[in-house]
Amino acid sequence: MELKEALTILKKNGYKYTDKRELMLHIFQREGRYLTAKEVLDYMQLDYPGLSFDTIYRNLSLFEDLGIIEGTEWDGERRYRIHCNSDNHHHHLICTECGKTLTLHVCPMNAILGKPEDFEITGHKFEIYGRCADCGNRSGTY
Missing domain, CATH: 1.10.10.10 (Winged helix-like DNA-binding domain superfamily/Winged helix DNA-binding domain)
Known part of the structure; x- marks a missing residue:
């Protein structure tokens, strides 16, 4: 924004x-x-x-x-x-070392649930936490 x-x-x-x-x-x-x-x-x-x-x-x-x-x-x-500028539905990969985020362009909810019966999903949030390449390189794990 x-x-x-x-x-x-x-x-x-x-x-x-x-x-x-x-x-x-x-x-x-x-x-x-x-x-x-x-x-x-x-x-x-x-x-x-x-x-x-x-x-x-x-x-x-x-x-x-x-x-x-x-x-x-x-x-x-x-x-x-x-807030993200994108109007497209997306989720984030979040680095727990530096706080940087990367956009995840697929929605894991589709694979997990599909469209549930007798339930309307009005929103959800999916985040994956880890270390970005820069922080991983600093710690010697990549």
Whole structure:
């Protein structure tokens, strides 16, 4: 998602544009990976030293509710990334070392379930966790 689109979504839903919200969106775009609230806070405190976790969590929750960012959980911690630009149904491979994501262009649900009888699937999420080639090379496992 582009910054302009995210700011339009905020405005359309009655939320103000702020420098902090713009910076947060820039961080997600620049990093292009899943980030923890702590990582977002650390990046933002360079420009806003007094910034609190409450402000970060409030905006992360707002951005997720509006579909600007998407969240997942691993190792007991919530992590966030900018929402994908693609309108095509897809899933992700997620590196648990660096948070980088790769798109999985097939849907495993089709192979697992097909179309269940007497049940309408309205949504699902499928993620595979591991190490990307860059992180695997650093640890000597590839």
